[in-house]
Amino acid sequence: MLEVNGNTKIYVLLGNPIAQTLSPAMYNAAFRALQENRLYIACKVEEDGLEEAVKGLKALGIMGGNVTVPFKEKIIPFLDGISEESRLIGAVNTLYCREGELWGTNTDGAGFLKALKKVDPRGVEGRRVLMLGAGGSARAVAVTLAMAGAKEINIINRTLSKAQEIMEIVYGLDCRGQALGWDDKSIKEAVQESDFIINTTSLGMVPRVEEMPPLNPDWFRPSQWVIDLIYKPKETLFLREARIKGCQTLNGLGMLLEQGVLAFEQWSGLKPPVEVMARELERWV
The missing domain is CATH 3.40.50.10860 (Leucine Dehydrogenase, chain A, domain 1)
Structure with a gap:
């Protein structure tokens, strides 16, 4: 004691x-x-x-x-x-x-990147990132990944203006990408072309474990990393669907x-x- x-x-x-x-x-x-x-x-x-x-x-x-x-x-x-x-x-x-x-x-963004590099030492340099949500955690992660050399960062959010605010910072860090609404016709392409898909929303968190971001799991491909910042439950519905499709997955505990x-x-x-x-x-x- x-x-x-x-x-x-x-x-x-x-x-x-x-x-x-x-x-x-x-x-x-x-x-x-x-x-x-x-x-x-x-x-x-x-x-x-x-x-x-x-x-x-x-x-x-x-x-x-x-x-x-x-x-x-x-x-x-x-x-x-x-x-x-x-x-x-x-x-x-x-x-x-x-x-x-x-x-x-x-330390939020740096903590995310450190956890990611433990499972994929390559990190995000030269790779494409798709982020779901545009809250405080998304902002921290997006800034850090842009500074770490991500080739492209796209952000999907219900309120487009919030995603655009983060993208303005990302552009200032010499990283390309775009803000998308959930009804955007280019979402499927953004999912399929991304190396990392990161959920920063609360969809799927206890007690609402039956929820997940409105992405079609059929768009996932096995070589992708699908990441959820949620750590309770350890495997969200979003991560489970990605795992079934053969994706590599990571929860928010790291x-x-x-x-x-x-x-x-x-x-x-x-x-x-x-x-x-x-x-x-x-x-x-």
């Missing part, structure tokens, strides 16, 4: 809701394994209390942790600075101390782990016990 005393260093997660988060379990398991007198806690913050919460962190000397929905974008004005990745993505998921100031960065590992390194300055963190996540998922 971790003993909390006057010398315990504290790190926090700011969000609302926070009941579902696995971050405290993962990070505190890491501290125990390293025999570090540190503690990670989740703090529920009301919508109108974010600025005061950040001021409180600084006043208490808590200079590290994470940010989750709905504050990844809203917290930026209250920080002393943000990384270039966060500026491009427009969101922060990690807080850390930089020369006595509270800064933010984003991204969850790797973005957490990168965040841990950033705000703790410690070498993460990756296997311990992975086992703890597996225990809860």
